[in-house]
Amino acid sequence: MALLPPREGWFHQKVAKDEKIWMGLAFVVSLFLFFWMIIWHVYAKQNPSFVTYKTTPEEFYELTQAFIEKYKVGEENGIPVVKPPPGSDVFLLARQFRWEPVLILKKGEEYRFHISSLDVLHGFSLQPVNMNFMVYPKYDYVLTFRPTSAGEYYIVCNEFCGIGHHMMIGKIVVEE
Amino acid sequence: MAVATHGGEQWFRTCDVTGFKVDVRAERIAKVNAVMAVVSFLIAVIAALLLVLTRWQIIHLLPVDWYYRVLTLHGLDALVFWIIFFELAALVFGSTAFLNTRMSSPFVGWTGTALAILGFLMVNYMILTGNADVLMTSYAPLKAHPLFYLGMILFAVGALLIVSTFFANLMIWRRENPGQSLPLFVYGLMAAAIIAVITIVSGAIIYIPTFLWSLGIIKDIDPAVYKLVWWGLGHPSQQINVSAHVAVWYLLAFLTVGGQSINEKISRFAFILYIVAINVASAHHLLVDPAVSPVWKVWNTSYVMYLAVFASMIHAFAVPSAIEVAQRKRGYTKGLFEWLKRAPWGNPAFSGLMLSMIIFGFIGGITGVVNGMEQTNIIAHNTLSVPGHFKGAVVGGTALAFMSVTYYLIPLLFRKKIAFYGVAKYVPWIFGIGVAILAVSMYILGAFGIPRRHWDITFSGGPFTFTYNPVTDFFWALFGIGGLLAVVGALIWIVQVVVSVFFGQPFRGPQDLQIPIAEPVQMDEEHKGFAAPGTFVLVLLFIVAFIIFVALNYGWLSAMWEVR
Known part of the structure; x- marks a missing residue:
């Protein structure tokens, strides 16, 4: 009772x-x-990674710039477009309120993504496949992706990062 | 013991309906906390209306800054203030009136209440003046005004003081009643109180340094440490709810049909499992984060091998079987479900109880496990599926249970007749169905990748644009309809409570009782064969739905890009 x-x-x-x-x-x-x-x-083949490096916003910015310079193939809406070779390290930088660079990848190949932020927390939301990961400042999150489908994909920021949060959208192109 | 038994009988009134001795000093504290709960709920519901009308993109009501401001307001008033004030009222009232014992320290009770109200006012003021546009989670390095953090700290300290009087009240009761066991309802509250202590301490550990950081005294807050410890407050605070609303389910089963747990040892064991395992749930929010290992993730997100899910499933049988056995004793024995068909559906507390259990289990519970599995979290993290899950768990489960039990608190605690009682029987349906539609549509929108906490999913002003699957338009319409229904149900309930409590006719005795209290039924000593075959079928249905949903999600996941 x-x-x-x-x-x-x-x-x-x-x-x-x-x-x-x-x-x-x-x-x-x-x-x-x-x-x-x-x-x-x-x-199975879909698991959140746990490989993480300590970094600083300055260091990660430098690494991304070097990466962009090395593989840059053009520019789209003011954002550099980069085509790294299969199997390489890829740097993706998040900051209020943009993702850079735009990436061109090859279907079926592996890429070792390094993702970090210059300022606050951001969310890496790959659409329309709908895979979601957190992006931190000071932590370099290493995610090894193998795109299994070709086409245009977008990276939506899905962690609130400030007033321009809704404008923060990046792009990945996967070629056959 | 002098301290325990000495003291004026003048503190007590005897309830003319239940026969309980009620310490009037505790009753006043409980009343103030209950009123604060309803005030918080009102703010949360108005905010919810504005948010539904903003995210539903064809209306898109609020401008961007006010969207995030109102979202912060909604999160804290709904998930923290409404729920915790209500629980504080329940803890104070439950540990005195239901135990026929006295309030250990009205002074501490009032101090706690005053601090909690002060914290509530500071936080709400800071949000509305635009000094804390950081959302409920206030992830560092987003920074709010120091008074926002101070308000949270004061609220936590106030709550902790009241929780401490709860334990002191239990000690007095223990001295006055050596060798007795607590009633099951109070036992459930005790589990909630223990979880609350762990939760509030985590809150203090993170808000105090963050407060100092916002003042410039501490240089740096590590974002990963902040998020880890903050969720030691964030998710466990909702586990206080689970424990409290399950206790309320047992109470409602008793009040509405006279049902009693068919095996109290089992029910109590399940509450102990909550205490042991449920608080590690904070890992749910860190599954796709850097910095924590997979072993940590799997162990914690599974609540230690799903012991807390196991506990919830025990309650999922224990509460409905209590109802079934009582109804069968009354003679409703035909077939599997006559007991359910002939149940008092016109009693808002009963229909509220049933809807609360169904929505919590089928929507909140199942989606919660899927969102919280290491891999399927990749699909759900930070999409609308997350608020969809807790709309089912906290709004459909906890809020609806609390709303239902309030129909008993108005006459028994506030001593007022329920205003517009004729409307009451529709409220759980309007609110419950609204919340169910809202939660399901949000969950589906999330599965299509729609983010939570996002002002404009057309990305106006961004360098690129992306259009979500057009099927989502249909679910946005459902989202709008469900949200509006839920708001209407909640507002009717709020009007009823406010009119009853502040302008209502006084409740003069049992003859004024509008909402029926069932006669308890005599229970058998031993059960032969199945005690509750109807409930058994219902829980089997649940487990099938559960497994299908897990399988579907892993199926979707396997079709995605490979990642490791």
Whole structure:
């Protein structure tokens, strides 16, 4: 009884059959979900990375500039366009309120993304595939992507970063 | 013990409906906190209306600065102030009236209340004057005015003081009643109070240095440390809700149909699992972050191998089975579901209880687990799926449970008749269905990649533009309709409460009771075979829906770009 102390002998009362079966089932499902995450982590191909380097906004800015200079192929709406070779390190810089550079990648090839911010937290939201990661200042988050489809993709900022948050959109082109 | 039993009987009144001895001094503190809860809820609901009308892009009401300002206001008033003030009222009232005991220290209770109200006023003022456009999470290095952080700290200290009187009240009760066990409702509140202490301490650990940082005394706040510790407050504060509203479910099952947990040991065990495992949920928000390891993520986000999910599933059987067994005792034994068909659906507290359980379980619970799995979080993180999840869990689950139990608090705590009682039976339906539509449509919009906390998804002024799948237009319309329905339901409830409490007719005794209190039923000592076959079928349905939803999400994930 929810409002009065429990009746005599409540601690030794037997559990009803249906409640017992339900608890067993619920516990098995709970354990299954737990081990499923681990199995997926070991065997499947979509897992959030945990490779992270300490950096500073200044250092990361330098690295990105060097990367842009090395592989720059043009410019779009004032943002440099960069075509790094497959398998290389890619630098993506977030700041209020833009992503740079624009990237041209090749389908089926692996790229080692370094993502960091110059100022506040940002959100890396790759559309329309809908994959989402956090971007921090002072932390270089290393995500190794292999694009499995070609076309134009956009990076929407999905962590509130200030008044111009809604203008913050970047671009990735994946070629066949 | 002198300290425990000595003291004036003049502090007490005897409730003419329940027979409980009520310490009038505790009652006043509970009333003030309950009123503050409703005030916060009103602000949150008005803000919600403005937000729905802004994000629904065909209306796009607010300008950009006010959108984020109102969003900050909505988050804090809905998820912190409304809920915690209500819980403080429940803790004070529950630990005195329901235990027939006295308030340990009215002074501490009032000091806590005053600090909490002061903090509430400071935070709201700072937000509305544009000094804290940092959203609820105020992720460093976004910086707000120092008084915003100070307000949060004062609120936390106030809440902590009131929680401490709760434990002191339990000690007095323990001395006066050696060897007795707590009633299940108060036991659930105790679990909530323990979780609250852990939560509020995390809040203090992060807000105090952030306050000093905003004053310029500390040079630097590490953004990853901030986010980690802040979520030690952010998600666990919602686990206080879960524990409190599950306690309210047991209370409502008892009040509306006389239902009692068919095995109290099991129900209590589930509350203990909450205390042990639920607070590590803060990892949900760091699954796609740098700086924490996968082992940490998997262990914590799964609440220690899903022990807290297991606990919720135990309650998911225990509460409806309490209702079923009581109804069967009344003679509604035909088939699997006569007990449900012949339940008191006209009682707003009963329909509210049922909708709260269904929305919390099927929408809030299932989406919560999927959002919180290490890999599927990649799909959901920071999209509208996240608020979609907690609309189901906190608004459909907690808020609806609290709204429903308020129909009993108006006569029994405030001693007033419920104004416009005839309307009350529609309120849980309008609000519940509205919230359900809102939550589901938000979740689906999120699955299409629509971000949360975003003023303009046409990206006006940006270097590029992107158009989301046109199917989303349909779900935006549903989002608008659901949101407006929920706001209407909430406003009707607020008007009823305010009119009853401040302008209502006095409640003079049992003859004035509008909302029925069921006679308790005599329980069997032992159950032969299945105690609650109807409930068993319902929970099986739940587990099937759960597994299908997990499988769907992993299916979608496997079609995405590879990432490691």
